[in-house]
Amino acid sequence: MTVRPTIAYCAPQAFHFVRKDIEGLRTKCTVLVHLFEHGAKWMLPFDLLHQLWFLLNARRSGVRDVFVHFGGYHAILPILLGFRTHIIIAGSDACSFPGIRYGGFRKQPLASVLRFVYGRATTLLPVHASLERFVNTFSEHGPTEQGYGTLARSTTARSVAIPYGFDVDQWPLADTTTEREGAICVAFGARWNDAVHFRKGLDIIIACARMMPTMRFTIVGVADPSGYMDVPGNLTVLGKVLPERLHQLLVRHSLYLQPSLMEGFPNAVCEAMLAGCVPIVSNITSMPDIVDGLGEVVYRSDATALGTAIQRVAVDPARTNHAARRTIRARIAPLTLERRIAALLAVTDQN
Numbered sequence: 001m002t003v004r005p006t007i008a009y010c011a012p013q014a015f016h017f018v019r020k021d022i023e024g025l026r027t028k029c030t031v032l033v034h035l036f037e038h039g040a041k042w043m044l045p046f047d048l049l050h051q052l053w054f055l056l057n058a059r060r061s062g063v064r065d066v067f068v069h070f071g072g073y074h075a076i077l078p079i080l081l082g083f084r085t086h087i088i089i090a091g092s093d094a095c096s097f098p099g100i101r102y103g104g105f106r107k108q109p110l111a112s113v114l115r116f117v118y119g120r121a122t123t124l125l126p127v128h129a130s131l132e133r134f135v136n137t138f139s140e141h142g143p144t145e146q147g148y149g150t151l152a153r154s155t156t157a158r159s160v161a162i163p164y165g166f167d168v169d170q171w172p173l174a175d176t177t178t179e180r181e182g183a184i185c186v187a188f189g190a191r192w193n194d195a196v197h198f199r200k201g202l203d204i205i206i207a208c209a210r211m212m213p214t215m216r217f218t219i220v221g222v223a224d225p226s227g228y229m230d231v232p233g234n235l236t237v238l239g240k241v242l243p244e245r246l247h248q249l250l251v252r253h254s255l256y257l258q259p260s261l262m263e264g265f266p267n268a269v270c271e272a273m274l275a276g277c278v279p280i281v282s283n284i285t286s287m288p289d290i291v292d293g294l295g296e297v298v299y300r301s302d303a304t305a306l307g308t309a310i311q312r313v314a315v316d317p318a319r320t321n322h323a324a325r326r327t328i329r330a331r332i333a334p335l336t337l338e339r340r341i342a343a344l345l346a347v348t349d350q351n
Contacts, residue, residue, distance in 0.1 A: 004029035007348065008058045010051065010078065011069035011270050012036045016188075017090070017164055017267055018069050021166060024165065024341040025067075032058050036074050044073060051077055059083075065348045067125075072104065075117040084122040086347055088162075091264025091285070094131040094148040099141025099218035100198040105151040106142075118152045122214075123347050127265035128286035129161040137303040138282050139261045141198075160347060163286075164265050165340030166252070166332060170243060173273035173329050174251035176322045182216030183255035183278065183310060186268040188240060190219075201259030201282065207303035209235040211251045212310065220249060250275035254320055255313060259298055259306050263287060267303075270332045276325030 009031050011018045027033045034054040036047045055066070066078040067086050071093035078085040093114060096105035105111045118124060125166060126148070127133060133147040142294055149159075174180070187200040197203065209217040210232045215234040222228065228237040241249070250256070256272035258281045263269075266285045269279055279295035281287035288297045296309035315321050 005065075006030040006032060006058075006061050006063050007033065008032045008055070008063045008066040008070070008078075008083070010034045010066060010074050010075060012072065015069075020165065020167075020337060021067075021069065021088075021340075021344070024337045025344065028080065028341060028345060032061065032063065034074075048073065053258055055081055055083070067344065068121075069086060071114045071117050072110065073113055075121070076113065077119045079117055082347070084348070085117075085120075086123040086125055086344075088262070089124055089126040089131050089148055090285045091127070091131065091262060094126070094151070094264070095136075095142065095146045095262050096151060097139075097142035097199070099139070100165050101195045102199050102262060103142065111151070114148070115152045118148055120157065121157045122246060124148070124157045124159045125347065126159060127159050127164055127205065128289070129159075130285040130289070131161075131264060132159055132265045136284065138284050138299065141241075141261055151261075160343075162340055162343045162347075163335055164267055164270070165337030166267070166270055166274060166335055167337060168274060168333050171247055171250070171271050173274070173276045178251055180217060180252055180254040180276075182253050182322075183257050183280075184220065184249060184253040184272070185257040186220050186246070186272070188268075191224050199261050199300065201257075201261065201306075202294035204259045204301060204303050204306055205257055206231055208306045208310070211303060211307050213313075215310070218253065219250065220246060247275060250277055253277055255280055255310060257306070257310075258282065258287065259301065260284060260287075261301060265290075270335065273328050273332045276322075276329055277321055278313050278324070278328065280313065282308070290331070294324075294331055298304060311340045 065085040068075040069088045071087050083286040093104045097103045098106045104114050132149040136144050136146050221236045221240050222343040225237045225239045250272050256277035258269050258280050279291040283297050283299045298305050298309050
């Protein structure tokens with residue numbers, strides 16, 4: 001059996017999708033990991049020094065390839081030190097939405113850093129091809145022309161779109177006896193009126209819940225549920241939950257809502273579809289492609305538009321029966337973690 005060389009993996013934090021990548025890669029080869037865990041801007045020089053030490057040790061271990069999840073400051077040193085650097089572009093690093101204080105290209109010096117690393121990386125690995133160039137007509141919080149190919153301009157590195165992968169067995173479809181009703185949205189880390197709150201469209205969901213008092217709505221994963229006091233009685237706001245509890249919630253809801261102003265390749269939408277929820281998403285980047293023909297696409301950031309989409313699904317039993325839910329699950333089932341890991345490692349073989 002061929003033994004793969006050691007690789008390195010750098011990311012700003014141990015996000016859910018980052019942990020999945022690392023765990024999957026470690027089933028195939030040795031992976032050295034470095035995270036920028038401090039977060040505070042004033043700690044950036046110390047984080048870079050720590051990363052420099054990590055990368056020098058990685059070189060002594062024979063590492064030639066470095067995967068970097070998200071473009072940003074943590075991609076500079078692997079490039080300057082001559083590693084074959086493969087940047088996983090995940091969403092925030094491909095856009096500019098000043099109106100909600102989101103997107104790496106909305107501010108300096110990060111925008112210049114992104115242009116630098118994208119122009120010198122070995123490979124760019126967007127989680128969906130749309131992140132290279134897409135048109136924003138959903139909201140007025142950012143310019144119309146978006147994507148790293150538009151905002152970075154001088155990008156010449158090879159781009160290979162590799163979607164996220166999923167553990168299909170972790171999100172089983174409920175049996176036919178499970179009663180499903182209402183709509184759910186996952187918004188990990190959101191706080192009342194912060195950037196995540198608006199990016200995930202929680203303001204639209206709350207307004208929609210007020211307009212539809214007989215419908216049950218649930219928001220899961222907010223950082224501080226107590227901050228959501230001014231919400232209608234038919235809306236439940238929950239904090240972070242374990243995957244097992246999240247699955248229980250998903251299979252008891254009929255619809256999954258993701259009226260986000262920006263996403264890359266949203267894990268939450270895909271996991272909800274595996275659990276059989278009918279997806280209702282915004283017309284942004286990968287989401288219309290993910291739900292094509294199976295759910296609803298909302299074309300403007302507006303509670304009335306979201307409510308209309310919900311009604312279209314709710315009054316059509318053929319779209320919410322068990323057979324329809326099996327079809328929805330089947331759309332995501334081929335996107336396994338094993339498939340993603342094989343594609344990532346194939347990139348190192350080609351360079």
